[in-house]
Amino acid sequence: MVAEIISVGTELLLGQITDTNASYLGRTLAGLGIDLYYKSTVGDNEGRVLETLRRARDRADLILTSGGLGPTEDDLTKECVAQAFEEELVMDEPALAHLRAFFARRGVHMPERNVKQALIYRNGRTIDNPNGTAPGALLEKGGKIVISLPGPPNEMVPMVENHVVPLLTERLSGARQYLVTRVFRMIGIGEGSVDEQVQDLLHTTNPTLAPLAHTGEVHLRAGAKASSVEEAEALLRPLEEELRRRLGRFIYGLDKTTLEEAVVRDLIQRGQTLACAESCTGGQLGGRLTAIPGSSAAFLGGVISYSNEAKVQLLGVSRDLLEAHGAVSAEVAQAMAVGARERLGADIGVSITGVAGPEGGTAEKPVGLVYVGLATASGVTARQNQFIGIREDVRRRSTQVALQMIRETLMGQG
Amino acid sequence: MVAEIISVGTELLLGQITDTNASYLGRTLAGLGIDLYYKSTVGDNEGRVLETLRRARDRADLILTSGGLGPTEDDLTKECVAQAFEEELVMDEPALAHLRAFFARRGVHMPERNVKQALIYRNGRTIDNPNGTAPGALLEKGGKIVISLPGPPNEMVPMVENHVVPLLTERLSGARQYLVTRVFRMIGIGEGSVDEQVQDLLHTTNPTLAPLAHTGEVHLRAGAKASSVEEAEALLRPLEEELRRRLGRFIYGLDKTTLEEAVVRDLIQRGQTLACAESCTGGQLGGRLTAIPGSSAAFLGGVISYSNEAKVQLLGVSRDLLEAHGAVSAEVAQAMAVGARERLGADIGVSITGVAGPEGGTAEKPVGLVYVGLATASGVTARQNQFIGIREDVRRRSTQVALQMIRETLMGQG
Numbered sequence: 023m024v025a026e027i028i029s030v031g032t033e034l035l036l037g038q039i040t041d042t043n044a045s046y047l048g049r050t051l052a053g054l055g056i057d058l059y060y061k062s063t064v065g066d067n068e069g070r071v072l073e074t075l076r077r078a079r080d081r082a083d084l085i086l087t088s089g090g091l092g093p094t095e096d097d098l099t100k101e102c103v104a105q106a107f108e109e110e111l112v113m114d115e116p117a118l119a120h121l122r123a124f125f126a127r128r129g130v131h132m133p134e135r136n137v138k139q140a141l142i143y144r145n146g147r148t149i150d151n152p153n154g155t156a157p158g159a160l161l162e163k164g165g166k167i168v169i170s171l172p173g174p175p176n177e178m179v180p181m182v183e184n185h186v187v188p189l190l191t192e193r194l195s196g197a198r199q200y201l202v203t204r205v206f207r208m209i210g211i212g213e214g215s216v217d218e219q220v221q222d223l224l225h226t227t228n229p230t231l232a233p234l235a236h237t238g239e240v241h242l243r244a245g246a247k248a249s250s251v252e253e254a255e256a257l258l259r260p261l262e263e264e265l266r267r268r269l270g271r272f273i274y275g276l277d278k279t280t281l282e283e284a285v286v287r288d289l290i291q292r293g294q295t296l297a298c299a300e301s302c303t304g305g306q307l308g309g310r311l312t313a314i315p316g317s318s319a320a321f322l323g324g325v326i327s328y329s330n331e332a333k334v335q336l337l338g339v340s341r342d343l344l345e346a347h348g349a350v351s352a353e354v355a356q357a358m359a360v361g362a363r364e365r366l367g368a369d370i371g372v373s374i375t376g377v378a379g380p381e382g383g384t385a386e387k388p389v390g391l392v393y394v395g396l397a398t399a400s401g402v403t404a405r406q407n408q409f410i411g412i413r414e415d416v417r418r419r420s421t422q423v424a425l426q427m428i429r430e431t432l433m434g435q436g
Numbered sequence: 437m438v439a440e441i442i443s444v445g446t447e448l449l450l451g452q453i454t455d456t457n458a459s460y461l462g463r464t465l466a467g468l469g470i471d472l473y474y475k476s477t478v479g480d481n482e483g484r485v486l487e488t489l490r491r492a493r494d495r496a497d498l499i500l501t502s503g504g505l506g507p508t509e510d511d512l513t514k515e516c517v518a519q520a521f522e523e524e525l526v527m528d529e530p531a532l533a534h535l536r537a538f539f540a541r542r543g544v545h546m547p548e549r550n551v552k553q554a555l556i557y558r559n560g561r562t563i564d565n566p567n568g569t570a571p572g573a574l575l576e577k578g579g580k581i582v583i584s585l586p587g588p589p590n591e592m593v594p595m596v597e598n599h600v601v602p603l604l605t606e607r608l609s610g611a612r613q614y615l616v617t618r619v620f621r622m623i624g625i626g627e628g629s630v631d632e633q634v635q636d637l638l639h640t641t642n643p644t645l646a647p648l649a650h651t652g653e654v655h656l657r658a659g660a661k662a663s664s665v666e667e668a669e670a671l672l673r674p675l676e677e678e679l680r681r682r683l684g685r686f687i688y689g690l691d692k693t694t695l696e697e698a699v700v701r702d703l704i705q706r707g708q709t710l711a712c713a714e715s716c717t718g719g720q721l722g723g724r725l726t727a728i729p730g731s732s733a734a735f736l737g738g739v740i741s742y743s744n745e746a747k748v749q750l751l752g753v754s755r756d757l758l759e760a761h762g763a764v765s766a767e768v769a770q771a772m773a774v775g776a777r778e779r780l781g782a783d784i785g786v787s788i789t790g791v792a793g794p795e796g797g798t799a800e801k802p803v804g805l806v807y808v809g810l811a812t813a814s815g816v817t818a819r820q821n822q823f824i825g826i827r828e829d830v831r832r833r834s835t836q837v838a839l840q841m842i843r844e845t846l847m848g849q850g
Binding site: 034035036037038039040041042044045046047048049050052058059060061062063064065067070074203205212213214215217218224232233234236237243298300302303304305306307308309311312313315316317318321322323324325326327328329331332335336365366367378379380381408410411412413414415417 | 446448449451452453456458460461462463464466472473474475477478479480481484488506508509510541542544546547550566588590594648712714716717718719721722725726727729731732735736737738739740741742746749750779780781792794827828831
């Protein structure tokens with residue numbers, strides 16, 4: 023089964039709304055093993071909605087639309103589906119009763135124009151929407167399935183989970199293919215190097231392997247299709263083992279696991295605590311770590327030493343050291359890491375000091391120069407980095423290196 | 437001029453990434469007054485990318501693509517544009533040199549496969565990408581413009597602002613209608629109240645006024661069209677004056693000015709310094725403030741007091757106080773703000789302590805309960821908040837209230 027998604031709404035074209043429905047529907051179809059080749063977005067314009075629907079009708083078996091089911095004259099989805107599939111729209115009395123009840127519960131008179139929301143194809147049926155006025159619409163005709171859903175995600179998502187997924191599962195049964203995917207997330211290795219190391223694995227068709235772009239990390243997606251989840255997983259297993267053999271030490275997590283999540287998990291597993299000292303990142307590293315629920319079991323806190331005075335008062339960095347080497351130096355990064363570790367009584371202290379830009383760079387210490395320090399009971403190190411990019415990138419990459427160094431330290435401890 | 441957007445990448449179809457590029461490009465085109473009728477998303481498949489490009493070529497004057505410019509065999513955008521427009525791809529030596537320098541600066545060997553990123557149409561040119569390896573690609577042929585940009589937003593956005601917008605502005609001049617828009621950003625007032633106060637201004641056609649959805653703030657966008665920027669600005673001026681008269685004290689900034697930017701600006705203007713103490717936000721407030729270039733002129737730093745020990749050691753909060761009231765209390769918030777102010781020698785100390793969730797809530801102190809403290813030379817206060825939402829929302833809204841309180845303090849000082 024090949025699907026196509028059509029998002030309807032001028033506000034999507036104007037970028038006033040980001041189309042999270044389309045990505046949600048994409049994930050749902052992938053989970054069902056249904057191929058999706060095209061997604062289209064079109065405004066509230068009859069001719070263009072119809073053109074897009076007709077093309078989808080000709081190249082897909084399943085069309086999912088979102089948006090355009092409201093009560094206004096701009097809401098045209100059902101009208102266009104009816105045209106594209108030569109259907110007549112008729113009144114669905116139960117849907118109309120539901121609509122009237124919806125308004126009555128809110129103590130509001132139903133505007134006459136809302137009546138059109140209860141129209142449905144003569145050979146189709148409505149899909150209940152308990153969270154809004156627009157019911158969904160289903161048409162199965164000539165071997166094609168068209169499902170139209172309202173735009174607001176809080177209305178659409180429950181309708182997909184409660185009606186669309188069961189319906190599609192039923193239609194697929196028998197010939198159904200299950201897709202299992204796994205994303206391998208790596209740090210400490212470049213995209214090109216990963217690509218070279220898995221070159222021979224990129225051209226198979228089942229399982230498949232493909233790189234995913236991601237700033238400061240490399241992700242590979244493996245996928246396998248079979249008539250059961252178990253079979254698909256079995257197809258995936260040898261590929262997964264091969265990837266772990268070749269790239270295992272760079273893989274910090276799977277699927278949606280973030281680097282900060284992996285680091286918090288590893289800290290807790292090893293019973294280690296962490297403290298940080300941040301200059302140019304100003305709290306961003308702490309912000310990433312504490313975004314993870316439960317991080318307080320390992321992360322004790324830290325110091326935002328955005329001024330030299332803060333480095334001296336709160337971290338015990340000596341004024342002599344600051345004068346001799348400057349705030350952006352390996353020596354100060356080390357002293358900051360040691361200071362954070364000692365002041366907070368943590369096992370690991372990590373520090374970041376650098377020139378985030380756009381101002382503040384010199385020939386000797388250019389924008390993008392960042393030192394990341396790390397202290398443990400057995401010593402202290404600092405890593406010099408020269409990042410390219412705008413302030414935001416330099417800061418993000420700095421926290422990325424800090425997380426990477428914490429991870430390497432924990433792995434080195436076995 | 438009619439535009440079409442094509443997003444390329446199987447990860448978009450699978451819903452592993454939400455297409456924020458398309459909405460950003462949509463907003464950009466709307467700002468330029470360029471009509472956009474269709475957006476399409478297609479996977480990394482040569483036949484389908486080509487089909488989509490050919491259709492766009494036939495129905496649009498301007499095609500913007502994002503994604504598919506990487507070094508792998510899956511990256512096909514330029515190859516397909518070349519086919520659709522009967523162009524030959526040739527090596528762009530300056531782009532290749534830039535690419536080699538990009539890797540050299542990182543002390544990394546450039547994989548041979550990256551060479552293809554420097555290929556460009558014989559009759560086109562590359563667009564500089566200072567933040568990544570993939571240059572953009574521009575082709576102007578047969579009255580059509582095709583602009584291809586890389587997928588990562590941190591690479592794409594600066595390229596649009598620095599190259600694409602100026603280029604399109606140039607191409608449009610002549611018969612052009614200039615659209616001038618201004619966004620009024622407000623804090624400390626709800627959406628409903630704003631709506632009531634500007635109800636009579638929402639139904640004009642030139643200038644126009646419309647609310648924009650934004651979590652924790654209220655934004656209004658005013659726009660006017662005319663045959664010159666000056667005329668459009670003149671149309672906008674009376675509306676702007678009326679808005680300032682009605683809502684002036686809530687307006688912290690215009691257009692893209694963020695609240696943290698406004699706060700840093702106001703601090704510097706008044707010669708005031710700031711220190712922070714963060715518990716449940718873990719550095720996120722510091723992260724927002726230090727995202728602003730030049731913030732070091734006002735922001736001295738702070739303490740991430742994620743553990744009670746950190747509150748005692750680094751902020752001088754008394755153990756008795758912590759025991760008597762608990763870490764999440766108005767009393768501790770005040771002590772934290774005072775501690776941050778004194779330890780860092782700042783004019784203003786601000787603090788955040790709360791239950792971000794999902795765990796850690798009790799009947800007495802539920803998830804979402806957050807105290808924000810603020811200390812100056814003339815005293816200390818704390819504000820109690822009960823936020824609804826997931827951990828991320830609670831944390832974001834906490835930093836929002838902290839910034840709002842700093843702003844109110846500065847305004848109160850005149």
